[in-house]
Amino acid sequence: MSLDSHQDAAPKRNRPGTKNADLFSWNYSLSHNINPSPKGKNAESNTTKTEKKDTPDGEEADEDFDIIDDDSNSNFASQELIQRNIQHDPSKVEKIISLPEGSNEEQDRDAWIYEQMRQFLLELNHFIVAHAQVCTKDTQPEMKITGVKSNEELVFLSPIFNPPQPVPAIDYMIQIVTQASQTLNDTKIFPNRISISKKGLKETKTLTRRLYRLFAFSYYVHPEEWTKFEKETHLSERYQKFLKLYDLMQKKQFLIPDKAFKSTNK
Numbered sequence: 185m186s187l188d189s190h191q192d193a194a195p196k197r198n199r200p201g202t203k204n205a206d207l208f209s210w211n212y213s214l215s216h217n218i219n220p221s222p223k224g225k226n227a228e229s230n231t232t233k234t235e236k237k238d239t240p241d242g243e244e245a246d247e248d249f250d251i252i253d254d255d256s257n258s259n260f261a262s263q264e265l266i267q268r269n270i271q272h273d274p275s276k277v278e279k280i281i282s283l284p285e286g287s288n289e290e291q292d293r294d295a296w297i298y299e300q301m302r303q304f305l306l307e308l309n310h311f312i313v314a315h316a317q318v319c320t321k322d323t324q325p326e327m328k329i330t331g332v333k334s335n336e337e338l339v340f341l342s343p344i345f346n347p348p349q350p351v352p353a354i355d356y357m358i359q360i361v362t363q364a365s366q367t368l369n370d371t372k373i374f375p376n377r378i379s380i381s382k383k384g385l386k387e388t389k390t391l392t393r394r395l396y397r398l399f400a401f402s403y404y405v406h407p408e409e410w411t412k413f414e415k416e417t418h419l420s421e422r423y424q425k426f427l428k429l430y431d432l433m434q435k436k437q438f439l440i441p442d443k444a445f446k447s448t449n450k
Contacts, residue, residue, distance in 0.1 A: 262299040270303075275449060277422040281429055294380035297430055298368070301388060304426075305365050307419055308398065312357045314413045318406055324353035327397070329404045332439050340397050353405070357398050364391045392432045399423060400439040414448040421445040 262284070269280045283289060283296055327340040327350070341348035344359050351359065367387055368374060374384050399420040402410040414420050424440060427433045 266303050274418045277418055277425050281426045294385055295378055298380050305361055308361050315406055315409050319354045321352040326350050327353045327356035329401055360394050389432050392427055403440050
């Protein structure tokens with residue numbers, strides 16, 4: 185069964201500060217204390233952290249980040265808050281994806297989804313690199329998953345061609361992430377990062393479905409790489425719960441069982 189995707193609009197010129205190089209600048213290393221603040225921004229002025237509380241044994245409790253200052257540039261503050269929470273504890277996926285304390289869900293929900301998607305794209309670059317040695321044009325000449333449901337074979341075609349065409353899996357991954365970044369930086373679809381239009385949200389939902397295939401492919405075709413990456417980052421779990429929390433994908437389109445994440449949380 186082949187799954188074709190519609191041809192996306194040609195990428196437009198990026199507005200200042202939103203070049204692909206900036207979108208792909210996430211320095212991902214959970215084993216080191218990295219400050220992921222956007223360039224030129226004062227981390228302390230953008231995000232308010234909760235005060236440390238004394239624990240019963242006299243030690244200070246871990247810091248937690250869940251509040252955005254009213255006077256901050258909210259899009260950069262949202263980005264920084266997401267990244268700080270990931271660096272603090274990537275296993276707390278619900279906290280990372282949930283709207284910050286004090287948010288107006290009706291007004292802020294779509295902009296929060298947009299910022300989360302930008303962050304997922306940054307991390308997906310590292311996800312792809314983690315598969316570079318095992319997923320080559322020779323080992324996986326197609327983006328194909330077999331035996332997911334009733335031995336069904338799913339073949340995903342690259343939407344950058346018109347009509348969509350089969351490509352090696354590693355090329356598909358790169359093309360989908362690149363296309364998604366171009367779409368999120370398209371000023372006609374997303375004129376700003378604060379107010380997301382209905383068209384922008386529709387495009388976002390299309391991107392979420394395509395990006396999800398990368399995680400599903402890894403889970404079924406390269407389980408060792410998926411497990412190793414997931415134990416450190418919890419990226420697949422966070423993405424799947426993100427899609428479910430904000431109703432961005434139909435239930436029947438989820439391919440990774442929720443129980444798969446239990447083993448990576450040990």
